[in-house]
Amino acid sequence: MDSVTKRYPDGTVAVDRLSLDIPDRAITVFVGPSGCGKTTTLRMINRMIEPSEGTILIDGKDVLKEPVNTLRRSMGYVIQNAGLFQHRTIIDNIATVPRLLGWDKGRARDRARELMGRVGLDPSLAKRYPYQLSGGQQQRVGVARALAADPPVLLMDEPFSAVDPIVRKGLQDELLRIQEELGKTIVFVTHDIDEAVKIGTKVAVMRTGGRLAQFAPPAELLTDPADAFVEDFLGADRGIRRLSFFPAAGLPLLTTPVVAVDATAEQIAARTTPDVPYLLVTGLDGRPLGWGEPRNLTAGRIDPTRLLAHGRPFEHATDSLRAALDCAVLSPTGWAVAVGADGRVTGVVAQHTIAEAIRSAHAARPDTEKAVR
Numbered sequence: 001m002d003s004v005t006k007r008y009p010d011g012t013v014a015v016d017r018l019s020l021d022i023p024d025r026a027i028t029v030f031v032g033p034s035g036c037g038k039t040t041t042l043r044m045i046n047r048m049i050e051p052s053e054g055t056i057l058i059d060g061k062d063v064l065k066e067p068v069n070t071l072r073r074s075m076g077y078v079i080q081n082a083g084l085f086q087h088r089t090i091i092d093n094i095a096t097v098p099r100l101l102g103w104d105k106g107r108a109r110d111r112a113r114e115l116m117g118r119v120g121l122d123p124s125l126a127k128r129y130p131y132q133l134s135g136g137q138q139q140r141v142g143v144a145r146a147l148a149a150d151p152p153v154l155l156m157d158e159p160f161s162a163v164d165p166i167v168r169k170g171l172q173d174e175l176l177r178i179q180e181e182l183g184k185t186i187v188f189v190t191h192d193i194d195e196a197v198k199i200g201t202k203v204a205v206m207r208t209g210g211r212l213a214q215f216a217p218p219a220e221l222l223t224d225p226a227d228a229f230v231e232d233f234l235g236a237d238r239g240i241r242r243l244s245f246f247p248a249a250g251l252p253l254l255t256t257p258v259v260a261v262d263a264t265a266e267q268i269a270a271r272t273t274p275d276v277p278y279l280l281v282t283g284l285d286g287r288p289l290g291w292g293e294p295r296n297l298t299a300g301r302i303d304p305t306r307l308l309a310h311g312r313p314f315e316h317a318t319d320s321l322r323a324a325l326d327c328a329v330l331s332p333t334g335w336a337v338a339v340g341a342d343g344r345v346t347g348v349v350a351q352h353t354i355a356e357a358i359r360s361a362h363a364a365r366p367d368t369e370k371a372v373r
């Protein structure tokens with residue numbers, strides 16, 4: 001987008017000389033307060049709204065010189081509440097664009113079924129009507145419909161705003177998975193900065209008046225907000241959220257203060273060290289049961305119901321420093337429990353060790369463009 005402006009007939013400047021390069025095969029998120037011009041920007045890309053000034057090039061081609069129909073068919077479009085055709089079944093909703101492109105019914109429906117699988121919809125829902133689906137399921141249908149003709153570009157306008165936080169997280173994870181599999185160029189509008197930081201490869205923060213405040217990868221946004229407006233928009237816990245971009249894998253784990261539920265008196269004694277007041281007890285399957293003071297543990301038959309809760313463990317290899325810190329903060333002992341992918345304990349780490357890792361992380365720049373999820 002090169003110096004793109006949209007002035008509505010009443011004189012409102014919705015977008016003001018916006019210039020930015022939207023990366024290919026990545027997710028670019030537009031975020032900002034209500035009325036800052038996000039939707040107008042998105043709709044200028046597929047010319048549902050015509051720009052007043054400036055140029056928008058896709059792969060070097062000026063969108064204003066493309067026939068509108070060709071342009072729109074090369075872009076999937078997803079909106080809040082999915083915007084499904086209420087009188088059509090789910091499968092026919094998804095098959096809409098392929099049918100418009102002249103595919104025969106069988107082929108279009110086969111494609112629709114394949115996409116239902118891709119977006120995590122059970123095939124048994126194919127013959128239902130939109131009103132017979134939950135909000136989250138309808139939103140998945142909206143994504144499947146937008147993907148049906150395999151467009152290289154996907155435009156998404158607050159697609160997940162109308163669903164509850166848990167469903168929303170599921171939809172976000174699904175979108176990231178689809179993006180990894182299909183490599184679409186996605187432009188995504190939201191007013192939720194957490195959503196932007198989670199799914200964006202790059203995030204464009206806009207301010208009222210349709211001006212671009214900052215355009216950067218999420219980690220950079222959290223590290224170096226361009227000005228007070230961006231800093232304010234990012235919210236109070238910017239430092240904590242930035243920890244999502246640093247892996248927990250570098251944390252040194254202690255394996256000594258860990259005993260199995262059937263530990264002998266000798267084992268308990270051998271694993272008790274002066275610097276760790278508690279022992280983590282695991283089941284015979286290696287999963288964590290809870291913390292206990294060594295003198296309260298009955299050798300040979302530790303009672304799991306008398307242990308202190310261990311809190312939610314973090315996965316050492318894949319989680320972030322933020323997850324490890326959260327775990328330590330919520331742990332009654334101040335120690336976080338690390339597990340492997342199989343849920344078995346790999347060690348424990350003290351809050352102060354995590355604090356040291358955080359200090360060095362803040363001194364370094366985040367080297368990942370994506371949050372460690």
Ligand SMILES: Nc1ncnc2c1ncn2[C@@H]1O[C@H](COP(=O)(O)OP(=O)(O)OP(=O)(O)O)[C@@H](O)[C@H]1O
Binds near residue numbers: 009013014032036039
């Ligand atoms: N057809 C129109 N005529 C005049 N002004 C308009 C028109 N459509 C939008 N606007 C104005 O343009 C500005 C940008 O609107 P836009 O819908 O792009 O914002 P937004 O950032 O997407 O907002 P929201 O988060 O509330 O959806 C707003 O001030 C809005 O009132």
